[in-house]
Amino acid sequence: MTLNIAAAGQFGLIQFDATAGRRLAAQVTASSFGSAVQILGPDASVLGSTSASVGSFADTAVITQAGTYSVFIAPGGNSPTGSITIKLVDVPPDLTGAITVGGGPVSLTTAGAGQNASLTFTGTANERISLSTQASACSWTVTLLGPDKRGQIYSGGFCGTGTLFTDVLVLPQAGTYTILFDPSGAFTGTATFTLYDVPPDLTGTLTAGGGTVPMTTTAPGQNMSLTFSGTANQSISLTTEASGFSCWDMKVLQPGGTTQFYSTQYCGGGMFFTDVLILPSSGTYTILINPSSFQTGTLKFTLYNVPPDATGTLTPGGSATAVTTTAPGQNMTLTFNGTANQRINLTTQNSGFSCWDMKVLQPDGTTQFYSTSYCGGGTFFTDVLVLPLSGTYTVKINPGSFQVGTLTLTLFNVPPDASATISPGGSAVSLTTTVPGQNFSLTFTGAANQRVSLLTQPSGLYCWNTTIVQPNGTSQVYGRSDCGSGTFFSDILVLPVAGTYTIQLNPSGVYTGSVTFNLYDVPADASATVTPGGGTVSLTTTAPGQNIGLTFAGAANERVSLLTQVSGGLNCLTLTVLQPNGTTQVYNNNNCGSSWFTDVLTLPVAGTYAIALNPSSTSTGTAAFTLYDVPQDTAGTTTIGQVAANYDVTVPGQAIQVTFTGTASQSVTVSVGRVSSTPSGACYNITTKKPDGSTLRGDGSCNNGYSSGSLTLPTSGTYTVVVDPTSTSIGTFSVGVSTP
Structure with a gap:
């Protein structure tokens, strides 16, 4: 029924008669305003309500006695007038069934809007269960009632297609329990329930530095618990390898069993790693694992006893130092002595690590001088670093994940950049670097609007950046990055101001070598x-x-x-x-x-x-x-069967265009002859065009004569034969059209 509300402040009332035992619901199928919709009993009590938005649904109202009932509409919001269409639907009886703890899944399919479903099962006191529900409704709730039908053991809502999982539930008493499934709106469809019998949580013991302990859950909701003994200030790390789980929560409890020492949530397959953990006190620690959702699977636990950081000493300009870790979570610490304004760079060669973090601390041990994160094999290079003050610096390296391996570190003492002066139009200048991190620098004097160009020829370098900086020391006239061998050319550069310009070339990586620079003084074009x-x-x-x-x-x-x-x-x-x-x-x-x-x-x-x-x-x-x-193309007209005529091309770029009239489905042959040409033996292109200008056939020839072969004309009209000598060729050509 559609109801119109024409004036602000009006209410809507739809009355209907209903008999006892009838189950009704109201659905809004169309609405132009905001309001509240209520189903009222004969005594004006509210039996169900919803909003006036299209598709909203007042859940099932059970008619307990015969009489006159009402649908009450109270307009509101910014649009107090308009129309609303409400549909009353009969709701079938709720679906019922039984389900068994540890048994198979049970599916129930609702057939009418407002219809709910319920399942019962028998449970014992302290029995551990979990429930998964799969349904395609947008929004629905699942409630677990105790044997008295009043106390809720669980209630949860879900929106979307997928699975709602209760996690483990402990039944408080023996008796018959009820699962209620209540879809929202006018949803009908199938819900599938699985009730799991959850065994006690898995338990185990780990030993720091001992072997791997696997644990496998057999029912959704089953958790894991492991204990290990530790001493105050002991350094440990823990790895887990998952199979079957997508996500899980971990907590590590201190010996008292209540204070949380470490916690994390992890999603993903493969390996998880805690990094190093320092135990705050001596005693027995507990690891609790709660797999998410309704998955079962295996986790393999390995608890490592992490030794102190691997240490070493570096010397600028000295030999390489290799440092090796032996347990996941072990880090590296190296020291070196440096002086204020000393130029250094650090290279590392990696074996066994995929990623690691590096920090270089100033002599006070806390202020960070340099930091980076690196992933990959081979060699890493810091580029040149200028030490801010004198003292002992500390290099700290934290390997990523649970890997162990070796880093070989070399600390270079970097001399000043290889430098020289160069003159536009003067001789080439060659410079050589001897230590990774050393750059090239040349200066030259330039005038405003002077035109120069730069040629670089590297030897021994892999990749590098080249810039030309203006006299102010910051603005760039030119910048590029190159890799490879050969020569690299800037093309013309116009200097914006007079003064001293600087050419800088910065090699990447640990490469050293030579570069020859040529700076040209470029005259006007x-x-x-x-x-x-x-x-x-x-x-x-x-x-x-x-x-x-x-x-x-x-x-x-x-x-x-x-x-x-x-x-x-x-x-x-x-x-x-x-x-x-x-x-x-x-x-x-x-x-x-x-x-x-x-x-x-x-x-x-x-x-x-x-x-x-x-x-x-x-x-x-x-x-x-x-x-x-170039004059206009030489033009001519011929007829089918007429003797070929000669046409001249006198200027390179000129062509010949000869037209003829044909009829649809007619067969013709186009012939072209090279009578004379400069140069002799000139090549030419032949195109036969349809009346609409599109190509019927196109060819090229370098012969004295050309024949198109039989061509079938697709439509009636005027066709054009175009003869276009290639390049700068000119000459005399004959053109004719005949019947095959």
Whole structure:
């Protein structure tokens, strides 16, 4: 029934007659406002209630006597007016059944909204049980009632598909217990119950430094308890290896049995490790393990007696020191003497550890000077560290997890960075490092807007960072990271201010070696003007980083093509043709070789265009540019069966376009002949286009003659044969269309 409430302050009332014994529920199927909905008895007592949100459900009301009942709607919230649709449904009797402790699962399926379910079982005093419930409702509650049906042993709610698990429950007395299952809303479906007979918790004894103790649970809710003897200030660590459990809780209790010494929650398979624990007093400690959820499985416990930290002494510039741990939780402590402003670095070579943490403490033993966490094998390297004051420093290493192994540590005394001066346009400068952590540093004097480029050639290094820092000592003009061998080139750099610049190269890892630096003084780009249809223009670069630029005047829709020929060391280059706005590209290509050709380019606007050629790396040499003024393609018309006619291409980039009319399903053959060409034997591309401009067939040929073979025309209309000589080729070509 739908009820409309037109004015604020009004209430809604729906009345209905019901007979004794009837079970009813009210469901809101549509609502435009917020309100409370109640089912009222003949005496106005509340039998059930819910909100006015769509889908809400007033749980089952049992009609105890015949009479007139009401559904009362009290609008509220920000929308006190509107409409609401309420549906009254008959609720079937609750489902009942029996379940056995330690027996199989029992499933009950509700058939109507508001229907609940209950199961009974017989239990004895102090019996240990646990219950798992699986259902697909969004929200439901499970309640366990004692034999008197009044006292709750357990009550829990769950939302979502999955399993609700009670954990272990101890029954207070013998008798018949009841499990109540109450879905919320209009849910119908199946709930599956499993009642477990939980044996006593597993117990065992561990010995520090002894063997592994496995424990296996056989029923959900069964826990584990282990004891071990320890002495005050004893260092121990504990590992567990899980099989079957996803999560569990651990507590370690002091000898009194109540004070908690250690606790954790762990989820995941494999190994868990406590790290080192120092026992506060002598006596018997207890480890309690509570597996989560309804899983059973095995935990293997190993209790280690952790010896004092493995120790050693390091000397800057001295030999390597190997330190080995023998028990999980054992750490490493090493010391070394240093002086204020001394430059050191520390390398470690790992065997047996996957991860570890390192701290370097100042001579006061507490202030942290350096720290890191590292995972991986091989060699770790701190890079150069500058000691803040004189005294004895302490290196502390905490291996991750339960692993033992060896770290070999070497402390290097790092000399000042290898340094020199270099001059733009001057001779190459070579520098060599002798100790890991030592860097390279060069300075040079530069003027504002001076153009330079840098070439580095490393030997013996693996990876490194290169920066060029401005005279203020902080702002970078250039920065990059490189790995490998060969040469590395910065390309052109424009210095923003006058002053002394610094080139810094920082090798990574423990590598030492040599680097040769070349700093070039780059003149202005080689430039000139070129004219479409005019002669060839040649320009030469003299320093790495110098580019080539040409300009030309062009008209809108003018057709040009460009031939570029390089020599004298130029190899790989980037060629760009820019529109008059200086940014939009008409053409861009990267090429390695002695010459390349753009093919025809149609200029979009009138103005001055720019040709930019950027040589890669350090190459210099000469580039010759020929800019052609390309006339319109040579055009012609033929008919099917007409004798082939000759057509001329006079400028590189020009093509031939010959049209013919055909009908759908007609078969034709396109023939092209190379009558003469410059150079002789020129290659050419042949494309036959449909009336809509798409390609019917495309081929390339370097022969004197070409035949397409039989072509079936898909539609009626005008077809076009395009003959386009490759590169800068020109000449005379014949074109004909015939019937196969």
